[in-house]
Amino acid sequence: MPHDSFGVYTILTGYEGKGKCWFCGAVFPDKRARRFCSNICRSKYQQSFYWSWASNAAIRRASYRCKDCGVSGKRRLQVHHIIPLNGSDRIKNVLNKRENLVVLCKKCHLKNHEIRSR
Ligand SMILES: [Zn+2]
Ligand SMILES: [Zn+2]
Known part of the structure; x- marks a missing residue:
């Protein structure tokens, strides 16, 4: 390092x-x-x-809403990586850049991952 x-x-x-x-x-x-x-x-x-900043900034940019279904509320939201981390370090990663993050609720997040793994 x-x-x-x-x-x-x-x-x-x-x-x-x-x-x-x-x-x-x-x-x-x-x-x-x-x-x-x-x-x-x-x-x-x-x-x-940096994940702690990037994820919060993504949620703020999304106005605290799920991109897919529009449900709101910070506690229901998760930040999804479009290009997946595939086990690389989440804390500091180029994949945390804003273009690669999308804010989804837990339900839509799960759906998203199911679609990809099919
Ligand atoms: Zn949703
Ligand atoms: Zn500079």
């Missing part, structure tokens, strides 16, 4: 550990230790790849 002065990291965008902003790839003007060019990039990175 690569690491820098902040600790261990996972390579998600490919910009990690190269003296560039991890999200947008902007080159840092100096050698000060940092990972992001701005707080905006930091939060975009988190919301794109």
Whole structure:
């Protein structure tokens, strides 16, 4: 696992550990230790790849509704990966990016998985 002065990291965008902003790839003007060019990039990175942020952001974007049946209520909702994780680490993963997440209620989520495995 690569690491820098902040600790261990996972390579998600490919910009990690190269003296560039991890999200947008902007080159840092100096050698000060940092990972992001701005707080905006930091939060975009988190919301794109870190499950705890990405899943909450997906539910917010979906206005707390199931995409298939429209049922609402945060506790009934689950966040589904369109391209499945297939056992890869959920906590930090490129597959947590917003285009790959869809918000479904438990029922529709189950239905979705049944369709795929047929
Ligand atoms: Zn940036
Ligand atoms: Zn539903």
